Amino acid sequence: MTTAITDGAQPQTSDTAAALLKVEDLTISFQSPSGLVHAVNGLDLTVTPRERVAIVGESGSGKSVTAQALLGLLPTATISGRIEFDGRDVLTMPAAELRALRGAEMSYVFQDPLSSLDPVRTIGDQVCQPLRIRGVGRKEAKARALDMLGAVGIPNPDRRYGDYAHQFSGGMRQRVMIAMALIAQPRLVIADEPTTALDVRVQAKIVDLLYALTEERGVAVVFITHDLGVVAGFADRVMVMYAGRVMESCATEELYYRSINPYTLGLLQSLPRVTGAIPEKLATIGGRPPSPSDLPSGCAFHPRCRYAKDICATEAPALLTPPNGTHPSACHFAGLLAEEPGVLR
Amino acid sequence: MTDTVIEVENLVKEFGSGRHASRVLDEVGFTVNRGETVGLVGESGSGKSTTARCILRLIEPTSGVIRFEGEDVLSFGRRKTKEYRARAQMVFQDPYSSLDPRMCVEDIIAEGIQIHRPKEKRAKVRDEIAELLELVGLRPDHLPRRPAAFSGGERQRIGIARALAVRPSLLICDEPVASLDVSIQAQILNLFVDLKSRLGLTMIYIAHDLATVRHLCDRIVVMQGGKIKEIGSREQIYGAPHDPYTIALMQAVPEPDPMLARERSAQRRLAAATAAKSGAAT
Numbered sequence: 001m002t003t004a005i006t007d008g009a010q011p012q013t014s015d016t017a018a019a020l021l022k023v024e025d026l027t028i029s030f031q032s033p034s035g036l037v038h039a040v041n042g043l044d045l046t047v048t049p050r051e052r053v054a055i056v057g058e059s060g061s062g063k064s065v066t067a068q069a070l071l072g073l074l075p076t077a078t079i080s081g082r083i084e085f086d087g088r089d090v091l092t093m094p095a096a097e098l099r100a101l102r103g104a105e106m107s108y109v110f111q112d113p114l115s116s117l118d119p120v121r122t123i124g125d126q127v128c129q130p131l132r133i134r135g136v137g138r139k140e141a142k143a144r145a146l147d148m149l150g151a152v153g154i155p156n157p158d159r160r161y162g163d164y165a166h167q168f169s170g171g172m173r174q175r176v177m178i179a180m181a182l183i184a185q186p187r188l189v190i191a192d193e194p195t196t197a198l199d200v201r202v203q204a205k206i207v208d209l210l211y212a213l214t215e216e217r218g219v220a221v222v223f224i225t226h227d228l229g230v231v232a233g234f235a236d237r238v239m240v241m242y243a244g245r246v247m248e249s250c251a252t253e254e255l256y257y258r259s260i261n262p263y264t265l266g267l268l269q270s271l272p273r274v275t276g277a278i279p280e281k282l283a284t285i286g287g288r289p290p291s292p293s294d295l296p297s298g299c300a301f302h303p304r305c306r307y308a309k310d311i312c313a314t315e316a317p318a319l320l321t322p323p324n325g326t327h328p329s330a331c332h333f334a335g336l337l338a339e340e341p342g343v344l345r
Numbered sequence: 346m347t348d349t350v351i352e353v354e355n356l357v358k359e360f361g362s363g364r365h366a367s368r369v370l371d372e373v374g375f376t377v378n379r380g381e382t383v384g385l386v387g388e389s390g391s392g393k394s395t396t397a398r399c400i401l402r403l404i405e406p407t408s409g410v411i412r413f414e415g416e417d418v419l420s421f422g423r424r425k426t427k428e429y430r431a432r433a434q435m436v437f438q439d440p441y442s443s444l445d446p447r448m449c450v451e452d453i454i455a456e457g458i459q460i461h462r463p464k465e466k467r468a469k470v471r472d473e474i475a476e477l478l479e480l481v482g483l484r485p486d487h488l489p490r491r492p493a494a495f496s497g498g499e500r501q502r503i504g505i506a507r508a509l510a511v512r513p514s515l516l517i518c519d520e521p522v523a524s525l526d527v528s529i530q531a532q533i534l535n536l537f538v539d540l541k542s543r544l545g546l547t548m549i550y551i552a553h554d555l556a557t558v559r560h561l562c563d564r565i566v567v568m569q570g571g572k573i574k575e576i577g578s579r580e581q582i583y584g585a586p587h588d589p590y591t592i593a594l595m596q597a598v599p600e601p602d603p604m605l606a607r608e609r610s611a612q613r614r615l616a617a618a619t620a621a622k623s624g625a626a627t
Contacts, residue, residue, distance in 0.1 A: 059526055200598060200599075201388065201594065201597040202388075208610055208614050228601050229601040233610040234606075234610070253604075256602065272556040272557045272559060272560050273556060274559055281538060286532075289528070
């Protein structure tokens with residue numbers, strides 16, 4: 001194992017110092033029986049230290065694939081572009097260096113804690129592992145694991161330490177996963193739909209916990225979700241994806257109050273709420289998300305878009321800030337929407 | 346007198362027996378009037394799905410009374426139960442496992458009609474199916490296809506058409522939008538609102554969150570741990586909930602307004618910190 005990873009000698013220039021994670025023009029495709037499937041197309045993403053970024057998209061949007069690529073978890077995919085973590089290129093990194101990076105600097109919280117935890121090893125053993133494989137002694141690892149389990153809200157950590165995954169509820173398992181992700185003190189956590197399988201109250205608690213812990217420890221988070229409602233109170237910045245492309249990317253307030261993208265607006269308006277007037281009908285987006293193996297021409301959203309004109313079917317819009325706008329949106333009519341942001345006429 | 350479709354009284358369901366019995370429904374009681382949509386809301390383990398299964402007699406309750414249009418459902422014999430199945434139908438949560446992958450859409454929808462009205466003319470059945478398709482927003486060219494050719498939202502429409510085919514007077518929907526994409530959820534919710542006004546459907550709608558229920562239900566039953574915590578009209582539950590559990594559920598609904606969401610999250614964290622200090626473990 002290379003030692004350069006864990007000590008403080010990081011190559012930094014003033015240019016990259018601000019960015020912890022820098023993704024440029026990321027394109028991910030898979031070979032399938034029916035040909036090449038483009039899962040992600042030209043994605044740019046920058047995460048600064050301590051920042052919370054949400055990636056929002058429906059099934060087939062490429063959000064999870066993007067998350068997996070960040071940690072080098074897609075060995076069979078064809079990936080082009082650049083993924084830089086702290087100035088080091090993740091895509092060309094030797095396997096040993098990548099292993100050292102995972103867990104210690106960048107870690108991952110999976111969607112389904114039951115299938116991601118080992119059923120035949122104790123919880124304590126698994127939470128210790130990121131430390132043990134980095135040469136921390138058994139005693140110290142256990143002490144730190146107990147602290148960590150307490151910090152994620154597992155009651156009586158010393159009694160639960162020897163328990164197995166099946167003895168925990170869904171919410172408690174997700175807490176264990178968060179403990180595993182944070183124990184080696186990473187600088188970036190990628191959480192892939194960490195609350196999707198959970199009840200609403202538990203979901204709220206897990207999001208709150210993730211917020212509090214990462215805030216305390218100065219960890220940056222990339223939070224992947226299909227639900228714009230879940231991350232509104234969590235994220236500093238939100239990126240909306242559709243069919244492998246970024247549709248809109250900006251500060252959280254900008255997105256929720258002043259969106260200039262028809263897809264984002266459609267998503268926001270179709271969310272059922274517990275406050276405000278009850279509309280006779282929810283606003284909907286017609287049709288359904290396209291399959292990545294069969295993308296529409298031009299702007300992939302055009303068959304479902306109420307704004308679509310001829311140009312949308314032939315030309316894919318670039319992610320650009322319109323002259324009268326304040327943030328980028330991939331829509332030919334972003335300028336028109338920017339006249340009255342947040343409103344779909 | 347109001348026209349009551351379903352009356353549930355003191356419904357109890359225990360799994361296991363003796364010392365090992367676990368009570369998953371504890372004295373549950375509520376009514377559903379004709380034309381009304383009642384929401385059963387609760388988290389996993391609240392007993393909402395068990396209640397629905399008892400009402401349809403997919404499982405037998407331990408004790409209690411269920412009346413459907415005045416008749417005692419639990420005393421039904423074989424023949425009456427079969428008749429009952431034509432009058433009370435279910436839409437299931439998972440549109441992938443609830444449709445037979447080897448049947449085409451036409452057969453899936455026609456099956457119920459053939460069982461309950463075997464003498465119906467083929468042409469009449471065809472017409473009815475065409476009407477149902479239009480009603481749930483599917484096209485005639487979908488009929489010869491199998492479920493694998495459809496997305497989750499379209500499958501759920503097939504499931505709804507299948508349930509409506511036997512002209513039930515009660516439709517029970519068990520989390521019908523929970524597994525769908527956000528943009529599709531709204532489409533299906535709107536379909537239910539539409540069916541409600543066009544057919545005057547009586548519905549029991551089961552959900553784990555209070556947001557979807559608000560758009561559809563006239564009255565709401567909040568359940569936790571097999572017990573009913575609160576029953577109220579939509580206006581009362583959302584305007585002035587009084588049970589602490591209802592309030593907690595309400596505060597946990599994902600809020601898409603960032604400023605409101607941050608406020609709520611800060612309140613929850615504060616409450617959690619106070620609870621942790623006083624030694625209460627959750």
